[in-house]
Amino acid sequence: MSARSPQEVAHLAADTMWANDPTSRELGMELVEIAPGRAVLAMTVAPHMTNGHDTAHGGFLFTLADSAFAFACNSYGDTTVAAHCSITFVRPGRRGDRLVATAQEVSRSGRSGIYDVTIAREGVTIALFRGHSRTIGGSFIAPAENAPQSSDSEAS
Amino acid sequence: MSARSPQEVAHLAADTMWANDPTSRELGMELVEIAPGRAVLAMTVAPHMTNGHDTAHGGFLFTLADSAFAFACNSYGDTTVAAHCSITFVRPGRRGDRLVATAQEVSRSGRSGIYDVTIAREGVTIALFRGHSRTIGGSFIAPAENAPQSSDSEAS
Amino acid sequence: MSARSPQEVAHLAADTMWANDPTSRELGMELVEIAPGRAVLAMTVAPHMTNGHDTAHGGFLFTLADSAFAFACNSYGDTTVAAHCSITFVRPGRRGDRLVATAQEVSRSGRSGIYDVTIAREGVTIALFRGHSRTIGGSFIAPAENAPQSSDSEAS
Amino acid sequence: MSARSPQEVAHLAADTMWANDPTSRELGMELVEIAPGRAVLAMTVAPHMTNGHDTAHGGFLFTLADSAFAFACNSYGDTTVAAHCSITFVRPGRRGDRLVATAQEVSRSGRSGIYDVTIAREGVTIALFRGHSRTIGGSFIAPAENAPQSSDSEAS
Numbered sequence: 222m223s224a225r226s227p228q229e230v231a232h233l234a235a236d237t238m239w240a241n242d243p244t245s246r247e248l249g250m251e252l253v254e255i256a257p258g259r260a261v262l263a264m265t266v267a268p269h270m271t272n273g274h275d276t277a278h279g280g281f282l283f284t285l286a287d288s289a290f291a292f293a294c295n296s297y298g299d300t301t302v303a304a305h306c307s308i309t310f311v312r313p314g315r316r317g318d319r320l321v322a323t324a325q326e327v328s329r330s331g332r333s334g335i336y337d338v339t340i341a342r343e344g345v346t347i348a349l350f351r352g353h354s355r356t357i358g359g360s361f362i363a364p365a366e367n368a369p370q371s372s373d374s375e376a377s
Numbered sequence: 378m379s380a381r382s383p384q385e386v387a388h389l390a391a392d393t394m395w396a397n398d399p400t401s402r403e404l405g406m407e408l409v410e411i412a413p414g415r416a417v418l419a420m421t422v423a424p425h426m427t428n429g430h431d432t433a434h435g436g437f438l439f440t441l442a443d444s445a446f447a448f449a450c451n452s453y454g455d456t457t458v459a460a461h462c463s464i465t466f467v468r469p470g471r472r473g474d475r476l477v478a479t480a481q482e483v484s485r486s487g488r489s490g491i492y493d494v495t496i497a498r499e500g501v502t503i504a505l506f507r508g509h510s511r512t513i514g515g516s517f518i519a520p521a522e523n524a525p526q527s528s529d530s531e532a533s
Numbered sequence: 534m535s536a537r538s539p540q541e542v543a544h545l546a547a548d549t550m551w552a553n554d555p556t557s558r559e560l561g562m563e564l565v566e567i568a569p570g571r572a573v574l575a576m577t578v579a580p581h582m583t584n585g586h587d588t589a590h591g592g593f594l595f596t597l598a599d600s601a602f603a604f605a606c607n608s609y610g611d612t613t614v615a616a617h618c619s620i621t622f623v624r625p626g627r628r629g630d631r632l633v634a635t636a637q638e639v640s641r642s643g644r645s646g647i648y649d650v651t652i653a654r655e656g657v658t659i660a661l662f663r664g665h666s667r668t669i670g671g672s673f674i675a676p677a678e679n680a681p682q683s684s685d686s687e688a689s
Numbered sequence: 690m691s692a693r694s695p696q697e698v699a700h701l702a703a704d705t706m707w708a709n710d711p712t713s714r715e716l717g718m719e720l721v722e723i724a725p726g727r728a729v730l731a732m733t734v735a736p737h738m739t740n741g742h743d744t745a746h747g748g749f750l751f752t753l754a755d756s757a758f759a760f761a762c763n764s765y766g767d768t769t770v771a772a773h774c775s776i777t778f779v780r781p782g783r784r785g786d787r788l789v790a791t792a793q794e795v796s797r798s799g800r801s802g803i804y805d806v807t808i809a810r811e812g813v814t815i816a817l818f819r820g821h822s823r824t825i826g827g828s829f830i831a832p833a834e835n836a837p838q839s840s841d842s843e844a845s
Contacts, residue, residue: 244434278400280440287436303435307463556746590712591771592755596748619775
């Protein structure tokens with residue numbers, strides 16, 4: 222019998238998501254850390270992500286935070302989507318900044334979860350994001366090889 | 378003397394923003410309508426905007442709404458930025474959908490404004506966005522040719 | 534056979550809620566209008582609702598908006614609760630102001646709804662509220678007298 | 690010369706606010722902790738705070754969180770108001786529950802601040818609140834006795 226640990230599930234979930242998410246890869250995002258309920262992504266602000274003032278377009282900051290949120294809320298291996306997100310822009314991001322988005326679960330109850338994401342540049346907060354997730358399906362990762370067949374069919 | 382009408386200012390502001398916003402252009406956005414406090418943008422969901430399930434990545438929906446918001450809150454010609462935004466995903470967007478984002482001002486008081494953006498596909502709401510703006514500077518459009526020189530030096 | 538019209542259901546739902554909501558009554562709220570997906574409540578800012586500056590405590594403004602939201606999202610007669618709410622304070626409310634909160638549905642899909650509430654004083658916006666609702670149970674109003682007994686047992 | 694420490698300022702600010710906030714007192718709130726950028730308030734759900742299902746009215750939960758937020762964002766002694774707040778109701782509060790609201794600053798930049806408030810019952814999260822503040826004036830606490838007269842006339 223080889224039940225997976227929560228950390229193994231989180232890694233598998235991240236691998237599966239990464240393979241299916243060309244957007245995050247094309248934007249140059251990098252998965253720095255993954256754990257149950259937590260994900261850290263990094264991205265450098267490319268010239269094409271800025272507007273006329275060389276400040277990062279809010280859409281890219283949102284996309285970075287949203288991706289970190291997605292990795293964190295899917296880290297249990299069950300299909301989970303964003304229902305509602307809010308973002309506050311605290312300071313502008315600049316061309317060339319390496320931004321780090323840290324997503325941390327703050328609540329999970331039934332099928333609903335809340336995740337806080339902080340985007341920082343060298344430790345200084347650029348933006349704060351709060352995401353509300355909704356689990357809509359069962360496991361999206363391959364079952365463990367010698368797991369009993371019924372093991373993930375009882376998804377709530 | 379040729380004072381510009383609010384509608385002329387909105388058009389000039391949109392032209393200036395469009396010229397400085399490669400992101401919106403590269404994503405294939407199209408400016409459908411502009412007026413004081415209002416903007417309508419359209420975008421078709423390209424294959425690279427979807428995830429493994431062929432549903433539009435939330436980041437692209439946010440970016441579309443955020444752009445419509447930016448055009449609307451800058452339509453008076455004064456430099457205005459996003460301070461806080463929230464978005465609710467009501468239905469998934471699909472590959473090939475032509476999405477229309479309609480931004481409408483709901484409040485403006487001092488330097489603060491609130492704009493509601495609805496993203497719809499053939500009249501059906503896909504997402505609702507509410508943006509809070511902050512005016513941070515004076516006019517960013519070229520002064521009217523025969524306007525008195527001091528005309529935009531009294532920016533609040 | 535006497536099927537109720539949506540407007541009759543909205544009235545019955547409001548009557549039932551009003552009877553069970555001592556808070557709204559004690560705060561002096563008044564139901565001005567009720568319709569499917571819509572409710573208008575009014576309240577005068579009493580001295581005990583203000584702080585040291587004679588401006589209305591944000592908690593009372595929220596409570597007024599939240600009550601209008603509750604009447605609107607329960608107007609179909611199915612038990613519906615608030616999941617997430619946001620409020621922006623645009624202008625201060627003052628002692629003695631008669632405030633009118635207008636709640637209007639902007640989206641309803643499955644068990645989830647979104648309602649916008651505007652609080653105004655003589656037509657000037659004081660606060661904007663957006664509420665996200667979740668329907669959690671079946672009908673809470675008495676069945677129509679000669680309705681078939683099973684009529685509301687098939688609540689989803 | 691007796692410059693006050695940040696902790697002394699936070700205590701003085703809380704005393705001043707408490708004296709001017711009959712609402713929080715009448716609702717039976719209790720100030721558990723105060724520090725720069727942080728405040729903890731407790732309140733027991735009284736029968737009149739519940740609706741027909743004996744669950745706490747969302748307006749009272751919001752008011753508790755909003756008060757904790759106000760104490761935290763005013764803890765530097767400068768007049769600061771709520772601009773935008775959001776609240777997510779995670780679990781219902783019940784009659785008789787002793788609820789503890791913990792407000793913690795997560796960002797402060799210029800005149801804008803962001804504070805997260807968690808409402809919990811015996812350590813279990815009931816609601817999550819995020820408040821955006823705006824500092825609108827100078828110090829509202831009495832100047833230190835032997836401070837130079839001009840000390841708080843240079844409000845930012």
